[in-house]
Amino acid sequence: MKLMAVELIQESGTDFAKWSTTGEIAPSEAFDRLIRVLAATRQNMEPAFAQALPVIIKDPPPVDGPAWQWSIEADGSLVLNLRHPGLGWLGFRLADVEGFHANLGNVVDQRNALRAEFERPTH
DSSP states (O other), X not given: OOOEEEEEEEETTEEEEEEEEOSSSOHHHHHHHHHHHHHHHHHTSSSOOOSSOOSSOOSOOSOSSOOEEEEEOTTSOEEEEEEETTXXXXXXXXXXXXXXXXXXXXXXXXXXXXXXXXXXXOO
């Protein structure tokens, strides 16, 4: 059963999606299902996404101040959920809660030190 047809096109150097749905399901549901399938497919492709964030990031973050929430699983792992306006809620299971806490603490300390350095009056 064909629920959606999508074509990736480029006009004036910009990528666009041209799409149509069969009307059996809402276009938003069809897109959600397509995104899940594409993400699962991409997960198994080479080259894989880098395990570590690149030192130099060329583009600004696509989401400014995302909504977030967390929960604790029965096994004690932490699940951090971030809301992306185009992808929805993305959950990240962090089994090493103590390591996450220590890392987050270091990041906050570094940010506060940098903020204090920039706010220091220059004479």
